Amino acid sequence: MSAEARSSARAGRGAEGKNAYGFPAPLWRALAAHRPPGFGRSRAWRSPLRGPWLTSLFGLVLLVTMPLVVITGLLSYIAYGPQFGQALPADVGWLRLPPFAWPTDPPWLYRLISGVHVGLGLVLVPVVLAKLWSVLPKLFTWPPAKSPAQVLERLLLLLLVGSVLFEIVTGVLNIQYDYVFGFSFYTAHYFGAWVFIGAFAGHIAIKLPTMVRALRTRSLRSELTTPRSATVPEPGADELVPIAPAEPTLSRRGALTLVGSGSLLVAALTVGQSFDAVRSSALLLPRGRDSGDGPNGFPVNRTAEAAGVAGLLQAGWRLTLLGGSRALALDLSAVRGLPQHTVTLPIACVEGWSTVQTWSGVRLRDLAALAGVVEPERAHVRSLEAAGAFNQATLQSNQVLDPDSLLAIRVNGAELSADHGYPARIIVPALPGVHNTKWVRSIDFGGT
Numbered sequence: 365m366s367a368e369a370r371s372s373a374r375a376g377r378g379a380e381g382k383n384a385y386g387f388p389a390p391l392w393r394a395l396a397a398h399r400p401p402g403f404g405r406s407r408a409w410r411s412p413l414r415g416p417w418l419t420s421l422f423g424l425v426l427l428v429t430m431p432l433v434v435i436t437g438l439l440s441y442i443a444y445g446p447q448f449g450q451a452l453p454a455d456v457g458w459l460r461l462p463p464f465a466w467p468t469d470p471p472w473l474y475r476l477i478s479g480v481h482v483g484l485g486l487v488l489v490p491v492v493l494a495k496l497w498s499v500l501p502k503l504f505t506w507p508p509a510k511s512p513a514q515v516l517e518r519l520l521l522l523l524l525v526g527s528v529l530f531e532i533v534t535g536v537l538n539i540q541y542d543y544v545f546g547f548s549f550y551t552a553h554y555f556g557a558w559v560f561i562g563a564f565a566g567h568i569a570i571k572l573p574t575m576v577r578a579l580r581t582r583s584l585r586s587e588l589t590t591p592r593s594a595t596v597p598e599p600g601a602d603e604l605v606p607i608a609p610a611e612p613t614l615s616r617r618g619a620l621t622l623v624g625s626g627s628l629l630v631a632a633l634t635v636g637q638s639f640d641a642v643r644s645s646a647l648l649l650p651r652g653r654d655s656g657d658g659p660n661g662f663p664v665n666r667t668a669e670a671a672g673v674a675g676l677l678q679a680g681w682r683l684t685l686l687g688g689s690r691a692l693a694l695d696l697s698a699v700r701g702l703p704q705h706t707v708t709l710p711i712a713c714v715e716g717w718s719t720v721q722t723w724s725g726v727r728l729r730d731l732a733a734l735a736g737v738v739e740p741e742r743a744h745v746r747s748l749e750a751a752g753a754f755n756q757a758t759l760q761s762n763q764v765l766d767p768d769s770l771l772a773i774r775v776n777g778a779e780l781s782a783d784h785g786y787p788a789r790i791i792v793p794a795l796p797g798v799h800n801t802k803w804v805r806s807i808d809f810g811g812t
């Protein structure tokens with residue numbers, strides 16, 4: 365027996381000089397011999413609740429719900445239509461989603477999508493945090509990886525945890541503040557989403573069998589009737605199970621109730637952002653919880669003052685219609701003189717809030733016809749607002765032609781307020797709020 369083979373045999377690792385998992389034995393032994401304090405299956409992790417079953421239960425909840433957050437998020441991104449060159453366009457390269465004509469029916473489509481994406485995303489934050497808490501000891505596994513496969517698995521975890529935290533932080537900041545990033549929220553949140561999707565899929569592929577096995581070890585129903593006094597650690601030598609368990613301060617039922625109540629509380633503080641009747645309860649809604657009374661008393665995304673249009677709204681406003689053989693300029697009384705239509709439609713923001721109001725104004729397709737364009741392929745809308753990412757929007761053909769798509773000049777029977785877009789704004793069914801341009805200055809129905 366050669367010296368090399370002997371040392372391998374001593375390490376119990378077979379003839380190739382690797383440990384049982386595939387790392388060279390000396391590396392493995394050196395790592396194992398230099399364990400930093402607190403690493404490995406340490407006595408520091410004492411909660412008797414930690415174990416594969418609890419982690420798997422949180423995992424199951426996220427496995428079922430996260431895809432909904434992801435899908436509504438991607439749909440929201442599509443609805444934003446960066447393919448039209450608006451809303452902070454960024455070329456996302458091969459991650460570009462296939463563009464399709466965003467429908468105008470049902471009119472609540474975007475309201476549902478953005479409400480579910482933001483609402484469910486927020487509601488799941490306590491579950492994500494609980495899941496991370498439940499696997500904390502894994503951060504301190506030693507040696508950090510036993511095989512090349514495990515190196516990959518752990519890198520994947522890094523991406524998974526990193527991306528989920530990134531999505532939560534950017535998402536919440538976007539709701540709470542006006543574009544505080546040094547980068548585009550849309551693009552960053554979108555890239556982060558793909559990192560998450562990839563890592564999530566990989567994590568599921570690796571862990572699904574473990575999760576199913578662990579879930580079978582206990583019955584949820586009996587856990588829900590087990591008091592704290594009868595709460596003992598999960599059996600087995602899994603890394604998550606403490607070697608020196610403390611007395612339970614909470615039963616598993618208590619822990620699940622705590623996380624569930626956290627989610628319910630978030631839900632209760634969030635639903636108001638989608639329903640006018642309970643809007644005052646939306647304590648997590650930063651904008652327009654108190655938007656005043658009257659016909660214009662509903663949330664404002666960006667005020668006339670913030671948009672720098674306050675001084676421009678007085679005399680001399682003209683609506684310019686382009687795309688026909690010659691430009692047409694209409695003053696406000698001319699717009700008022702055109703056939704008026706009234707529709708009840710939501711404004712639904714990417715931030716998750718929405719509100720349903722009754723708008724009156726001129727059909728966009730009538731304006732197109734007036735401009736001399738019978739079959740508009742698109743309409744490019746410009747605002748009086750000089751700067752800002754949302755001072756223009758491009759509408760698709762189906763959006764221009766829908767009989768409920770208006771250049772609105774009134775809301776709930778009154779003239780639009782300055783903050784809601786006086787003298788005229790776009791309102792189109794199922795369109796993300798951001799493209800419902802306020803303070804409209806011109807509409808170009810032609811060209812590209």
Ligand SMILES: Nc1nc2c(c(=O)[nH]1)N[C@H]1C(S)=C(S)[C@@H](COP(=O)(O)O)O[C@H]1N2
Nearest residue numbers: 663664665666713747754797798800801802
């Ligand atoms: N010119 C202009 N139009 C705009 C915006 C803007 O910043 N500038 N914000 C958009 C966004 S993001 C939303 S959600 C809706 C909100 O309409 P509201 O403020 O009347 O509720 O207006 C849209 N129209």
Ligand SMILES: [Mo]
Nearest residue numbers: 713714797798
């Ligand atoms: Mo918005």
